[in-house]
Amino acid sequence: MTATPDILCIGSVLWDVIGRSEAAMRQGSDMPGRISRLPGGVALNIGMALARFGLHPALLTAVGRDAEGDELIAACALRGLTTDLVYRSEDLPTDRYMAVEGSNGLIAAIADAHSLEAAGDKILLPLTDGSLPRPYRGAVALDGNLTLDLLAGIAASPLLAEADLRIAPASPGKALRLSPFMQSGRGTLYVNLEEAGLLCQSGFETSRAAAEGLLARGVRRAIVTDGGNPVSVGGPEGVITQAPPPVHVARVTGAGDTFMAAHIAAELRGAQAEVALTEALRAAALYVSGETKI
Template sequence: MTDLPVLCIGAVLWDVIGRSPSPMTPGADLPGRIRHLPGGVALNVAMALVARGQDAAVLGAVGSDPEGDALLIAVRAMGVGTDWVHRDPRLPTDVYMAIEDCDGLIAAIADAHTLETAGETVLAPLRDGRLASARAPWPGTIVVDGNLTSAQLTAIATDPALAQADLRVAPASPGKAERLAPLIGLDHVTLYLNRAEAETLAGHPCAGAAEAAAAVVARGAARVLVTDGARPAACATRGGEVLTRQPPAVTIARVTGAGDCFLSAHLVAESAGLDRATALDAAVAAAAQHVSGA
């Protein structure tokens, strides 16, 4: 493990997740449970990293409202650093809302307007010397959340303060995957995608995760990991073989956050010096455990 915290840049918000144990169709109104908990891709990864013994901190934007105060108190209690989170007195704290049934995600809406409005302000600690600067680039790992805008992601791709960082990137949703275009082609970037996101970047449908990962590498990416629900996950690199792993069969208890769990477990495994195959095994097992509710 490095002594530096992993910096997770992106959404820091409240997750509102409604789940029914029964199958749902459009317009259904069923009994279930609703959870209200800290979330967002960047924060989910940070919390998962801390749970695995890796120091982590978030850079994002949170409103100066009671919801924001409560969110940051909860996040600090989990051991995630919040010292560099931007607080905006004009805007509310962001929210993600999802509906799940026994088969997985039905629909979701991510309201990340405060993060988007903050713009490059969220990167200020990496530019003004508090964490790094152009003269003293950040030498550690940074997780980049696709909830960031295209302008924010372009700034990350071109900022000299981040040129030496190990960038791990997750797009947040298929609809936001194309935002990652400025980061494709950079040697220090690893992409973590689900199959739909990979197909968006590849520009065509793919038969499975292996084909999708290879297609994104063919577009110029240095390294790509692709998940595909209960089907095999894959890891592809420039000039290397495509590795695949079949997730264990589990009963679905939740799906939101599984990809973030996959990323964090893979990152920690690699930080411990494990090889590509073993790191992929660890990531697949961790995601399956999360989905099972264990």
């Protein structure tokens, strides 16, 4: 690489296989709809959104040296992401994610990120081999598909001690993997209401209460979403809350990643907290309504 990227996106890069129906669905439903395969994964979704907002992200992840991996790397490059730093495994297959969505939201999903987990700290080699500045002082978007041990290592690593860490849990089932960042008081957490409750071992009725709870548990800064309900940003300066614009839900998968990317992009441009939150909510609303191309 000849230039330092605007932001590193560390985590899952895989193929999303999404089945969508215009009808409301429940467990056991069998409905007509559309099935698509698109580049996805939390780190990639955030990276693609950041590229749409004018930034130049680089991926740190694991992708197999198989046909699906070659196709995925090419798709990432076409979408404006730097793939030079990606760890290409000879023996691990490219990861996949499968979800079913109805008009009433996500019905079920399975994330197969076993190759990313198996690769471990090999994906971080560019931070030590001279490919990136050492220590790295730029922005980093990090997702919870990494193992707890690797996330704990990142939270304590001197290589990223001066980085602007932005962390998302990937799913409620992986929320507790973010606990090292609570304990170290590092980074900005992007979580939903359920994930905040899991991290705090408590139930919250509102995003504001959840943000306050996370701050009380040692989190340096937290952004808490709650579907179509108000979103809160909490930090040393206090807590602010805004309601997202109402929209018709055309898709769900990737909405949280779009919100996070829009918020990061706004803050990297120097937007104040209220403005950055407004821009992020607007971008997420456009995405959920289907107006944003992917």
